[in-house]
Amino acid sequence: MALDTKSETRQFTVVGTRPLRPDGIDKVTGRARFGADMTAPGMLIGLVLRSPHAHAKIKRIDTSAAEAIPGVHAVVTRADFPVIGDNDFIADILDNCMAGEKALYDGHAVAAIAASSGAIARKALKLIKVDYEVLPHVTDVDAAMKPGAPVLHEGRANETVPEGMSSNVVARYEFGHGDIGAGLAGADRVLERTYRTEATHQGYIEPHACLAQMGPDGQADLWCCTQGQYMVRDTCAAILGLKQGQLRVTASEIGGGFGGKTTVFLEPVALALARKSGRPVKMVMTRSEVLRATGPTASSSIDIKLGMTKDGRITAGFAELRYQGGAYPGSPVEFGAMSAFAPYDLDHVKTVGWDVVTNRPKQAAYRAPGAPMAAFAVESAIDELAKGFGLDPLEVRLKNAAREGTRASYGVTYPAIGLEATLRRAKDHPHWTAPLGSNQGRGVACGFWFNFGGNTCVSMNIAPDGTVNVIEGNPDIGGSRASMSMMAAEELGISYDQVRTVIADTASLGLNDVTDGSRVTFAVGLATIEAARDAKREMCKRAAMVWGIEEDAVEWKDGAAHPAGPNAGSHPPMTLAEIAAIASNTGGPIAGHYEVNAEGAGVSFATHMVDTEVDPETGAVKILRYTVFQDAGKAVHPAYVEGQFQGGAVQGIGWALNEEYIYGADGTLQNAGFLDYRIPVASDLPMIDTVILEIPNPGHPYGVRGVGETSIVPPLATIANAVSAASGVRMADLPMSPPKVLAAIKGA
Amino acid sequence: MQYLAPTTLDDAVSMLAAQAGDCRVLAGGTDLLVRMRSGFAEPDAVMDIKRIGALREITTEDGGFRIGAAVSGAEMAENAALVAAWPGVVEAAGLIGSTQIQGRATMAGNLCNASPAADSVPAMVAAGAVARLASAAGTRDVAVEDIPAGPGKTNLKPGEFVASIFLPARPARSGDAYLRFIPRTEMDIAVVGCGVSLTLDAGGTCTAARVALGAVAPTVILVPEAAQAIIGTKLDDAALDALAAACSAAAKPIADKRGTVEFRTHVAGVLARRAATIAKTRAGEQA
Numbered sequence A: 001m002a003l004d005t006k007s008e009t010r011q012f013t014v015v016g017t018r019p020l021r022p023d024g025i026d027k028v029t030g031r032a033r034f035g036a037d038m039t040a041p042g043m044l045i046g047l048v049l050r051s052p053h054a055h056a057k058i059k060r061i062d063t064s065a066a067e068a069i070p071g072v073h074a075v076v077t078r079a080d081f082p083v084i085g086d087n088d089f090i091a092d093i094l095d096n097c098m099a100g101e102k103a104l105y106d107g108h109a110v111a112a113i114a115a116s117s118g119a120i121a122r123k124a125l126k127l128i129k130v131d132y133e134v135l136p137h138v139t140d141v142d143a144a145m146k147p148g149a150p151v152l153h154e155g156r157a158n159e160t161v162p163e164g165m166s167s168n169v170v171a172r173y174e175f176g177h178g179d180i181g182a183g184l185a186g187a188d189r190v191l192e193r194t195y196r197t198e199a200t201h202q203g204y205i206e207p208h209a210c211l212a213q214m215g216p217d218g219q220a221d222l223w224c225c226t227q228g229q230y231m232v233r234d235t236c237a238a239i240l241g242l243k244q245g246q247l248r249v250t251a252s253e254i255g256g257g258f259g260g261k262t263t264v265f266l267e268p269v270a271l272a273l274a275r276k277s278g279r280p281v282k283m284v285m286t287r288s289e290v291l292r293a294t295g296p297t298a299s300s301s302i303d304i305k306l307g308m309t310k311d312g313r314i315t316a317g318f319a320e321l322r323y324q325g326g327a328y329p330g331s332p333v334e335f336g337a338m339s340a341f342a343p344y345d346l347d348h349v350k351t352v353g354w355d356v357v358t359n360r361p362k363q364a365a366y367r368a369p370g371a372p373m374a375a376f377a378v379e380s381a382i383d384e385l386a387k388g389f390g391l392d393p394l395e396v397r398l399k400n401a402a403r404e405g406t407r408a409s410y411g412v413t414y415p416a417i418g419l420e421a422t423l424r425r426a427k428d429h430p431h432w433t434a435p436l437g438s439n440q441g442r443g444v445a446c447g448f449w450f451n452f453g454g455n456t457c458v459s460m461n462i463a464p465d466g467t468v469n470v471i472e473g474n475p476d477i478g479g480s481r482a483s484m485s486m487m488a489a490e491e492l493g494i495s496y497d498q499v500r501t502v503i504a505d506t507a508s509l510g511l512n513d514v515t516d517g518s519r520v521t522f523a524v525g526l527a528t529i530e531a532a533r534d535a536k537r538e539m540c541k542r543a544a545m546v547w548g549i550e551e552d553a554v555e556w557k558d559g560a561a562h563p564a565g566p567n568a569g570s571h572p573p574m575t576l577a578e579i580a581a582i583a584s585n586t587g588g589p590i591a592g593h594y595e596v597n598a599e600g601a602g603v604s605f606a607t608h609m610v611d612t613e614v615d616p617e618t619g620a621v622k623i624l625r626y627t628v629f630q631d632a633g634k635a636v637h638p639a640y641v642e643g644q645f646q647g648g649a650v651q652g653i654g655w656a657l658n659e660e661y662i663y664g665a666d667g668t669l670q671n672a673g674f675l676d677y678r679i680p681v682a683s684d685l686p687m688i689d690t691v692i693l694e695i696p697n698p699g700h701p702y703g704v705r706g707v708g709e710t711s712i713v714p715p716l717a718t719i720a721n722a723v724s725a726a727s728g729v730r731m732a733d734l735p736m737s738p739p740k741v742l743a744a745i746k747g748a
Numbered sequence B: 001m002q003y004l005a006p007t008t009l010d011d012a013v014s015m016l017a018a019q020a021g022d023c024r025v026l027a028g029g030t031d032l033l034v035r036m037r038s039g040f041a042e043p044d045a046v047m048d049i050k051r052i053g054a055l056r057e058i059t060t061e062d063g064g065f066r067i068g069a070a071v072s073g074a075e076m077a078e079n080a081a082l083v084a085a086w087p088g089v090v091e092a093a094g095l096i097g098s099t100q101i102q103g104r105a106t107m108a109g110n111l112c113n114a115s116p117a118a119d120s121v122p123a124m125v126a127a128g129a130v131a132r133l134a135s136a137a138g139t140r141d142v143a144v145e146d147i148p149a150g151p152g153k154t155n156l157k158p159g160e161f162v163a164s165i166f167l168p169a170r171p172a173r174s175g176d177a178y179l180r181f182i183p184r185t186e187m188d189i190a191v192v193g194c195g196v197s198l199t200l201d202a203g204g205t206c207t208a209a210r211v212a213l214g215a216v217a218p219t220v221i222l223v224p225e226a227a228q229a230i231i232g233t234k235l236d237d238a239a240l241d242a243l244a245a246a247c248s249a250a251a252k253p254i255a256d257k258r259g260t261v262e263f264r265t266h267v268a269g270v271l272a273r274r275a276a277t278i279a280k281t282r283a284g285e286q287a
């Protein structure tokens, strides 16, 4: 291993085992406190009035009748929020939380009420009169780009957008290298095809919920369900003109986020209502509000041009990606354009991405934002060309796979990466050669995600009895408390059950970036290990003091300080518990700390394989067997890693087969509930098999890479490739719902 | 809001007659409570019929079965004689919701909720089921297909409710089946549903049949042309083709978020063919 890498080849004792999850009993017994479980004395209930129109000018809002109802303590509209002049990012979030001059989508908040009961609030809500001037609307990305399309905002396009395009086009991105024309000229066949995906929602079980209170002295407290309490603090402070240090945000237990809880929707409104009423205000969304007014991911329309030689070498790849991200700039098209060809070693590659606004809710992050759609297009095209030449699709991918030293399409040169290993393991797996029945087909595809590090701060407190608390600042959305406790135990040389990890509020620990980018097990893990090393140094110092020897003549081994080196003399080792017990006499409490803006997250790759059966008379698709092959760097808690692999695959299955935002001709959302927004149910799925590969990430002391997002990147294409194999028709339009598949079969 | 809980049928009819405002009958509540919670229904009173002993029973009558209006899907599935005689009706009721829903949901509630996509209704219509309605004026029997009037509307008169549902006696060599199409495998609403009930003679020729479709019209519909297509045949391919064609022709669906007109029309035929084949096999097993 190179000397400049952080990771060591080592034997682990705790890391790699599967201890019980620390939140299990609380969640199973109902003791866990989620966003809606918080209450406060004198609390009011807050409700939001939402636009029934996809696009409308708000001419007047009359709240007088609602305010006259006994029990109504406050009504807020946009007029109750400060004007944000110089920060488009914050101004857009505010406008999304409470509409200004226009309602920009069905479900857009236009006013909110706080009342002494839900029944009074519901009654009062109906008495708010909003005078709308309904405007033409557009919800489709391609339609929104056409000249003459209804325009949402003027003047929001940045300098990358050429003159003369619709004002709905707000940014253009370009990546790549080489010469596409020359590359395509060297191909035996060039495939050109357009692919489309619909918007999907993260579908977390827990709707958004919060409880806000604010005193006349400006000190405020907010409890909420979020992926990032510091993000909530900083965003709400900016929107409401508060000081960050005066607003303390505590994250509740979280019932899923998948990226959708990396921004705010209710929180600034609850704080505004609390400020105006002088009472604590609780707000909880209904499922319909979650679907209409929080942030699904983008819908997309993607053109691919791909050249291949008859022996399977990709000569050039071009993609033009159009993503609509709802009513404000910021669709994840840049990530789509960066990741589209990231798994491949190409001489000629180019991607162009267009960010487009439409009359839909402002998109939020969803697990590997922007990448699944791009991978759907590219991996479908590779499959179609490979099959056309009669080539093995895994061999074709191996032939073109990015490796250590490959210059990626988005500019970086890769260090050691795991793509090739996942492909080889897939090829050797019994799934690959298992027999298939009639109307059945197998598909494979690859996926990539960047992963992230970011601002991280961890404290570790050693209690006098030798037990340990890890204090971290990232809500646990995927088992990270267990993983932190495990890494702390590993580093300190103690057992897992001597460590408890807790999530701090914003006043109790320095800034931590949002739980996103698959960053937590990597970055918070790294900081936990370093905080443990800091504590170990302190404990060695205390032992040296007791023994009367030099600090550097003490080393930490197997959970105890040992004298080491020629001049240390002989002393019996002092365990962590022994050192902790006498800490008062050796300098006071013992704690470890680490603060970092972590880099070196280490990119991640996966290969997925699926068998499907298509009913030729109804177009129904059944998932028969599914296997995920992914590089985890080092799986700290393998059961949680498997859970991430399975969860991403299942969300991808939903996206591929039935999940979609359906808009009516009037631009209103037709399926704002879990009956018609069809997430897979357990009986739709086989057990998702997983194969964990461990190619250590040189950027982490134990070799960890993030695993949370890559797993949703390959499924769309994997399933489309299998459905195409089973039905004989190429499905380039998601979701592959039964009516669409049947129409394609009948049209073939 | 008032909660009424009569323990006899007589009390129930007089309580209902005495209600001036909007009073809803509460059976399992799996439709009603959901509607109340989401603000779609705001009744002045609900009358819970689950404490009326007679409405909680399945009894045999003239060789058939009388199923009380408060009997849940799970209770039906536990009655071996009923399952043997009317497997299609029981499987249709058994498709409603999940294990939790099954413990509460009733066929009478499914019928009176009057959704065109209600799962047990096409099976009941195919079975020739008859609802017994009770009111202060007495009781009357009405064919199940005549109860729904349109989405969410029934032909029940004010003060009237369903006391029981009667499934008639079966001739030898009879079988029934219900199939629905849903995009998922459970917890979904029928995009198309089809119930078939038929009787064979000793030689395997179909002598009687009833075919009903759900979710392809404002109410569940009985399709006599579809029955005619198989009566007098041995349900060979040609007969099944004719059955499928008759069902597709009878289907007058709307296009919505759940499916296109073309899809529903086509799948109505596909399901009819498959359901008839299952019913035939079951009838054969009853020989």
Ligand SMILES: Cc1cc2nc3c(=O)[nH]c(=O)nc-3n(C[C@H](O)[C@H](O)[C@H](O)COP(=O)(O)OP(=O)(O)OC[C@H]3O[C@@H](n4cnc5c(N)ncnc54)[C@H](O)[C@@H]3O)c2cc1C
Binding pocket: B024, B025, B026, B027, B028, B029, B030, B031, B032, B033, B034, B049, B069, B095, B096, B097, B098, B101, B104, B105, B106, B107, B108, B109, B110, B111, B112, B113, B117, B118, B119, B120, B160, B161, B162, B163, B187, B188, B189, B190
């Ligand atoms: C999660 C879930 C899943 C579901 N899945 C399905 C499904 O797969 N298929 C399906 O068809 N339905 C489904 N439903 C709907 C519902 O469960 C069924 O329609 C059920 O049969 C209703 O029966 P109930 O006894 O609960 O009716 P209730 O809710 O008690 O009543 C329904 C309606 O009928 C009226 N009513 C009830 N009993 C009588 C009576 N005896 N006389 C007159 N009026 C009466 C009520 O006033 C109300 O208007 C589902 C519901 C839920 C919540």
